[in-house]
Amino acid sequence: MDSKIGRWLLPVATLIGAIVLWQLCVDLWHIKPYKLPSPLHIGERMWEQRDRLLAQSGSTLRLALKGIGLGIALGVLSAIVFHLIPVVRAALSPIIIITQNIPLIALGPLLIIWLGFGIAPKLVLLALVCYFPIAWSMLTGLGQADANLREYLAMIGASRLTVLRRLELPASLPYFFSGLKITATYSITAAIVAEWLGASEGIGYYLVLKSKGYDTTSVFGAIVCIVGMALAFYGIAALLERLVVRWRPAGREGGAR
Amino acid sequence: MSGQAKLELIDIHHQYSRGKKAHPVLGGISLTVANGEFVTLLGPSGSGKSTLFRLIGGVERPDAGRILIDGAETTGRRGQISYMPQQASLFPWLSVRANIASALTTAGVERRQAEALAAKWLDRIGLGDVANEYPRVLSGGMQQRVSFLRALLMPRGVMCLDEPFAALDALTRADMQAWLLRLWEEERRSVLFVTHSIEEALTLSDRIYVLSKAPATVLREIRVPFERPRRADVWKEPAFVALKEEVLALLERGGRRTWPMTRICTPTNMRPGAAKHCSPKRSPRA
Numbered sequence: 001m002d003s004k005i006g007r008w009l010l011p012v013a014t015l016i017g018a019i020v021l022w023q024l025c026v027d028l029w030h031i032k033p034y035k036l037p038s039p040l041h042i043g044e045r046m047w048e049q050r051d052r053l054l055a056q057s058g059s060t061l062r063l064a065l066k067g068i069g070l071g072i073a074l075g076v077l078s079a080i081v082f083h084l085i086p087v088v089r090a091a092l093s094p095i096i097i098i099t100q101n102i103p104l105i106a107l108g109p110l111l112i113i114w115l116g117f118g119i120a121p122k123l124v125l126l127a128l129v130c131y132f133p134i135a136w137s138m139l140t141g142l143g144q145a146d147a148n149l150r151e152y153l154a155m156i157g158a159s160r161l162t163v164l165r166r167l168e169l170p171a172s173l174p175y176f177f178s179g180l181k182i183t184a185t186y187s188i189t190a191a192i193v194a195e196w197l198g199a200s201e202g203i204g205y206y207l208v209l210k211s212k213g214y215d216t217t218s219v220f221g222a223i224v225c226i227v228g229m230a231l232a233f234y235g236i237a238a239l240l241e242r243l244v245v246r247w248r249p250a251g252r253e254g255g256a257r
Numbered sequence: 258m259s260g261q262a263k264l265e266l267i268d269i270h271h272q273y274s275r276g277k278k279a280h281p282v283l284g285g286i287s288l289t290v291a292n293g294e295f296v297t298l299l300g301p302s303g304s305g306k307s308t309l310f311r312l313i314g315g316v317e318r319p320d321a322g323r324i325l326i327d328g329a330e331t332t333g334r335r336g337q338i339s340y341m342p343q344q345a346s347l348f349p350w351l352s353v354r355a356n357i358a359s360a361l362t363t364a365g366v367e368r369r370q371a372e373a374l375a376a377k378w379l380d381r382i383g384l385g386d387v388a389n390e391y392p393r394v395l396s397g398g399m400q401q402r403v404s405f406l407r408a409l410l411m412p413r414g415v416m417c418l419d420e421p422f423a424a425l426d427a428l429t430r431a432d433m434q435a436w437l438l439r440l441w442e443e444e445r446r447s448v449l450f451v452t453h454s455i456e457e458a459l460t461l462s463d464r465i466y467v468l469s470k471a472p473a474t475v476l477r478e479i480r481v482p483f484e485r486p487r488r489a490d491v492w493k494e495p496a497f498v499a500l501k502e503e504v505l506a507l508l509e510r511g512g513r514r515t516w517p518m519t520r521i522c523t524p525t526n527m528r529p530g531a532a533k534h535c536s537p538k539r540s541p542r543a
Contacts, residue, residue, distance in 0.1 A: 152346040155314040156411065157336025158363050166359060170350045247350040247391045 037217040046221040052206070057225050060195065060203040064187040064233070066123060071130025071183050076176070078131075079138035083168070084160075089139075100132050104190065108197040122194035129190040133182035141175025142168045174248070177241035184233035188226060203229075261328040262289035263447040264313070264415045269322035271308060272472070282308045283319070284472030290415060293445040297458040300468030301508060306451040309473075310417050313449070314338055326414055339364070339411035341418045345400035347392035347407075354379060354388040357407045364411045378406055382440070398429040405437060409444065418450045422457065434460055435489035442486045455504050456492055459483075467504060469511040476511045479504065 019039050025031070026038035033041055046053060082089035104125065111121035145167050153163050195204025203225055210218035266288050272281040282305035290296045298306050311317045313324055315335035324332045331337045347356045354375045361371035379388045382402060392400055401421055408416050422430045438461055441448065452458050458465045465479040479500070483491050491497055 146346075148342060148344045148346045149348060151316075152340065152342055153363075154316045154335070155310070155338070155340040155342070155417070156360065156363060156413075157315065157338075162363055166348070166363070170348070173350075245350075247393070 034214055034216045037220055041217055042220045042224065045217045046224065049218065049221065053203070053221065053225055056201060056203045056206045057229060059201045060188070060191050060226075061229060063122060063126065063194065063202065064191040064229070067126025067130045067187045067190060068180075068183060068233075070123065070127040071134050071187070072180070074127060074131045075134030075179065075183075076138060079135045079142060079172075080164070082135075082139055083142040084164070096132070096135075099128055104129070104193045108193060112198055117198050121197075122191075122199070125194050125197075126187060126190050129186050130183045133186065134176065134179035137175040137179030137182075138172050141172030144175070145171040174241070174245050177237065177245060181234055181237045181241070184237040185230045188230040188233060192226060262325070263292045263294070263327060264290040264449060265325040265328075266309075266313070267323045267325070269309065269312060269319045269324070271305070271312060271317070271319045273308075281472035283312075284474045285322070286468075286473060286475060287322075288466050288475065288478075290447050290449050292447055295441060295448045295450065295461055295463045297450045297452060297462040297465045298468055299452060299455065299458045299465050299504070299508075300473060301470055301511075302453055303471055304468045305471050305473040306468065307419055310340075310419050310449075310451065313415075313417060314340060336364075337413065338415045338417050339408040339413040341401075341404050341408040341416070341421045343420045343423050345392070345397070345404040347400055347403060349391060349393060351392075352389050353384065353392055353395070353403055356392060356403060357410060360407045361410055361412075364413060366412060374410055375406075378410060379403075382406060396429075397425055398433055401425065401433060402436065405440075409440070409446065414447060416446050416448045418448060420451050420453070423452070430457075431489075437461065438487060438489055455501050455508075459497055459500055459504075460487070460489070460491055465504075467507055467511065476507055 023039050026036060026041075031038075037045075082092070107128070108121070108125060111124055115121040115124065149167050149171075150163070153167055158166065191202070192204035192207065195202035196208055199205045203222055207219060207222040207226075210222065266286055269283050269286045270281075271283040272279050274280070286309060288296070288298075298309065300306055308317075312319045315331065315333050315337065318333040322332075323330060326337050347353070348359070351359060354372065357375035357379070358368070358371040361374065362368050366374070376385070376388060379385050384399065384402065387395060387399070392403065395403065405418075405421065408418065422433050425433060434457060441461075450458075450461060459481055462481050465481060467476045467479065468474070469476050481500075482496065483494070
């Protein structure tokens with residue numbers, strides 16, 4: 001019971017407490033909605049605009065999922081290639097790390113100049129963001145396989161491919177999921193930035209529109225949607241991890257952090 | 258014994274270099290394992306027994322010497338032996354049965370046949386109930402039984418067991434020895450077993466090679482006189498105690514390196530001129 005209280009009740013109660021406090025402050029000091037709308041006010045606005053918010057969120061969700069798909073495909077592939085051919089890793093990793101340090105705000109407009117206003121620049125942006133956590137955690141995982149098991153496979157004469165398939169890939173799964181959890185939350189943020197830069201739909205586009213119109217209440221509504229989606233993605237990734245990585249004893253969280 | 262040895266090592270030398278210094282580990286080891294024979298390497302810690310296994314497994318190449326399996330040169334070739342390490346080394350993400358089956362498929366057994374064989378044998382050794390569990394639910398002793406079964410079922414000529422019971426507590430260890438003895442005597446595979454326990458060596462083996470400290474050489478080859486099938490309480494016999502004391506004295510002297518180096522002569526290393534370095538009466542199973 002103690003652990004349940006610690007894990008669920010405490011953070012949820014704190015969150016509810018903070019929201020109640022927020023509501024009280026806004027009521028007490030009569031803060032104007034364009035400065036800080038109250039939670040109830042935000043809720044009302046979201047309800048009024050529910051159809052639009054749902055449609056825009058759906059559009060963002062699809063974009064983020066495409067990004068995650070690309071991130072998984074490229075990340076897993078390059079982790080395996082880098083692991084098997086260390087020369088490639090040594091040659092490419094500086095470039096990849098550099099791409100991770102270019103601010104998205106700067107990169108976005110450049111991509112639009114190069115690739116136009118279609119879906120292409122958005123996908124490149126998302127792939128760049130989603131790729132890295134998966135590739136790097138999985139690369140760590142591939143190298144962390146148990147030395148005893150490695151020795152055992154060597155002694156029975158397993159081929160390089162067998163070692164990869166039977167030992168290194170399964171051993172890297174917890175690391176892969178650590179990367180996926182990060183990517184899942186980043187993907188929403190990256191999708192928002194991509195939509196901000198140039199789009200006619202999506203919650204990022206909605207955010208730009210409302211922010212330019214000083215509709216702070218709707219901006220907060222968009223933020224709630226964004227946070228909700230990011231949390232949902234994280235939750236799904238964590239759930240998948242629990243379903244796939246079932247061999248570890250309960251209560252032991254693992255992988256790269 | 259008719260025909261050639263199952264496994265034959267001829268004058269194996271090996272050294273490691275740490276920094277600029279060379280550390281000789283094996284100083285000319287020759288030994289044989291006959292078909293269906295249980296042979297033990299007994300030596301102090303750090304006498305290069307595990308290194309010898311890596312060479313037999315083909316993971317490393319010896320600096321000098323040859324390794325033959327069924328009379329064919331296998332020096333530096335992998336995939337010739339089955340192996341049971343000190344740590345059970347079961348794959349945590351595979352069920353107990355899949356652990357055995359996947360090792361068999363690596364050794365070339367067809368998948369469905371491997372699954373069936375694993376299931377049948379797990380039932381036979383009384384672990385059928387846990388066949389679908391992850392290995393972590395098993396005790397240390399049970400994990401080692403699975404590990405032994407995995408080695409036993411691989412279709413390879415020689416089983417190499419590297420101190421498989423060293424990590425177990427004394428009671429479990431005695432239990433496992435009795436279990437292994439019974440199972441091996443039913444199956445009679447060719448086994449090369451490494452241990453530093455004299456009792457374990459005397460209880461299980463047909464022959465024992467006593468090794469010196471590094472650089473390891475064969476101090477003596479002992480034919481264990483107790484009949485098969487062997488009782489697990491063979492250690493109660495006076496002859497057992499006497500033999501144990503003899504080996505202990507041998508190891509103590511060998512540890513101080515005052516014991517004269519002996520070499521086993523086999524027809525393959527009896528080159529002209531080599532004979533005078535060997536003690537001619539030592540040829541095993543001549």
